[in-house]
Amino acid sequence: MSNLKLKTLHMGPAQCAVDLGDGSERGEYVNQDYILQKLGRPHRAINLMYCYYPNDDKWPGRASVVHADPSVQFAWDFPYDDYFTYKGGLNGTLDDEPFTYMRDVRRHGQDVLLTMTIDPKLTDDHIIAIAKDLRTFGRVQLRINHEATGDWFSFNKRASYEEVAAFFTHCCEIIHREAPNVKTIICLDGCKELEDEKMEMEDIFAEASRAADIVSVDRYMALHWGWPYDVAEEGGDTFARHTVEKIYKLAKNSYERYTVVNNGVKKPMVLSEFNADGDVTGAYDQAQMLKDFCEMLKADKEKWLSGFTLYQMRDRGRLGLEIEDPNNADVGIEQPILETYREIIHEDFFSPSMDEGDEITLPAKLRWGGSEDADGVALPIHFDSNPVFCEVYFDEDNIDMNLMMELNGHWFYKAPGVKCIDMMSAFFKKPLDGEADMTLKIFAPPASGENDATQGDDWMTNYYTELKSLPKVRVRFAPIVK
Template sequence: MDQKAYVIHMGPAKCAVDLGDGSERGGYVNQDYVLQKLGRPHRAISLMYCYYPLDKGWPERASVAHASDSVSFAWDYPYDDYFTYKGGLDGNLSDEPFTYMRDVRKHGQDVLLTLTIDPHVSDEHLIAIAKDLTTFGRVQLRINHEATGSWFSFNKRCTYQEVADFYVRFHRIVKEYAPNVQTILCIGGIEDEKATEMLKEKEFAEAVIVTDIWSVDKYITLHYGWPYDIAERGGKSHYCKTAEETYRLAKLSYDRFRYLNGGERKLMVMSELNVDGDVTGQIKQASIMKEFCDFIKEDKEQWLSGFTMYQFRDDGRLGLEMTDPNNKDVGIEQPLLQEYKEIIHDDFFQPVMTMKEEITLPVTLRWGGSEDADGITMPIHLEKNPVFFEVYFEEELKELNLMMCIENVWFYKAPGVTCIDIMPTFWKNPLSVEKEVSLTLFAPPSDGENKNTGAVDWMINSYTILPKLPKIRVRYEPTEEC
């Protein structure tokens, strides 16, 4: 009997999950490793960079170019101590962050780029950055985040009004030169339940209206003095709130954003969220994050469109893994990782899959991003728990770049790979009875970038022709009984 297959559409989750991967507190971890640890892709991967091309020492990282024993706070450098954005005017697209952006997109995720920028750069710099992003699909660009704070260099160089005006200027340039990009305005929001206004809301009133997405960063607990001191009881370099209070403040922030926008809704995200294990210890850190996510699920208003877990691997205790101090290429799993893994496999936080008509081959697969893609799904009847389950890609399929899902476990097939072993799905959750399962395939762009085909939708949609179905090998007994 011929294998049947159907079109399947992937749409937004009730609340999406994004993941920070690299910042001032840790390096980038490749998406193959992240996928193996967490078992599913995210809506977006958050990458954090800075752009201060007019500064002495650029493009070296600030803590390298301006190393000093007198530094006692993470942001006490002439410019922000993020890894440096190598694009922009006269930039290099074969360097960071573009190498990582390609890795993110090949693995079926969108790019969420945080960029702190010197507000004094010319429009030519901003136009160049916008053009850098045109081939990366549905990019979310968070410009000069936490903009009502005092720690970043852009706030030390400019008034809050100047920072807000710069945001509007850059937003308009992005809309003209990179319409595939959505901008994120991240300001302090409501930080006290008795407050009737957000901090500096008059200065940022226009930015609230023009931006695509609203955002606040909320850490339930945070040791902001890291790594220059140790958080001890009675100390002054950390704080601790409850999950419930943090949730209420974030929701009040959304309500105020909406009020300032004349009552009209926009997407609302929390671009950085976690509990600092330096304050609570790592076991309590995990249970508090679960409590917060339960508040999201139980709220019938569903005002939050997504949140970003900060971050995958952290040099301190703000990660799903802690960097091994003996070897920065090694991560030490924290209790939070398994708790977070359960959270993101809850249907509430997963993209919605809708099965459609039966396909005829060849079929064209469309990748519009992690919240808008058309793939195929193949029903497969299993008599019992398999011993072998493999998917083979013959010559016509060998160079495809594919994300594959079966029983809520995701796999990646890189170009050139001819076989994917699906058995990890059934090791932890073996079948006890016969069951029909579905193997689902999506085709993100093979090199992580959209090709300028001249089509009107090329910045958003990437198309891949699937000439035939892969072959499935299922066996229920070992090759030999030894």
């Protein structure tokens, strides 16, 4: 190993990033170790969905639990939104949700995408407290009061659309001042029909759109919004299906209208929730529609979409890569869309860029800016043939490091204290057919999941780690005993 030429390595953005929803009113949080093992790579960001109505009766209990009522026949017919409840904020704690999950997300080399519905009547001290909560979590994306032109969420029932728009704008001012590491996302309904010349309520939300850092719409190619209170059957009116082409065009039209509203500035555009509902399409068409959309995206010469968030990892209905086992909530039942999605996210178009730099010697300073901006190292490894054993060992100089590593397109996580990582799963689906020169890519996200305020002026957006020595790589090309 001493003769190998270690090089610097920069990870940058994909042509189109992939984010993943993990938990909502329809499913529970799935830990990042499980997701990484199932999908073989980290995401740009993980979307966590929470609500904040701290002045409400029985807060912070989950709405569907503390306000359970047999007369409820719609997912949003509770006094406040039935998301997980945000335990931070004014007089809150950082030792509960969502912060426990945010740390899990960041340890595994991903950014936090936090969706929050917030009572628009709250005073500034609440918003300032939320901003301060998020300072240590790196390059957070914060989506406030999404689907803002709808009428189902509690914030729309408590304020006019004009008030909702003004509240978003004001939140942006506070967030940008108090937590400059956080980027805000506005999510409107966008263009609803192909003939629409404007987005829905475009003028009302124009100032809010200009205040946001990122613009978005939610788009479902099929959706059963009556779930779980009815079953989608022919003749029903609680579900819909659209063509892939229509959804693609509506999303792109919305991006173009956002650009007009923003006076020609092309802000990053994302689909903050995206899927086809298997309740409507069945499992096979669901997977095919996702594939068809992504093929359209790759073929489009106008690279207008910066990323999409697949909704979601595990769902109690059929909007997930897995269905939650009704007998055991900790078990997911893989759907055909999971394999399709796994293939898509490993394509170059949806993968982060990797650029090797100059040769370096140890110790090396690694920088974690986020999943789209990180500096690591590339360690060359020669393979005589497809390996039978491929392991990476850590000693006292590096055993306490928190690392994300990639080999042969497959990513691995090493938690602090772990001595050995078996990398053979990188070759199970992509075996080598002969000799190959490859690189082991190594990055170091923060072990605690949070940035360190003592590291320098840029601590909110960068975390630094020193790599003192290389791990030892054990590769064998035949069984130990034949």
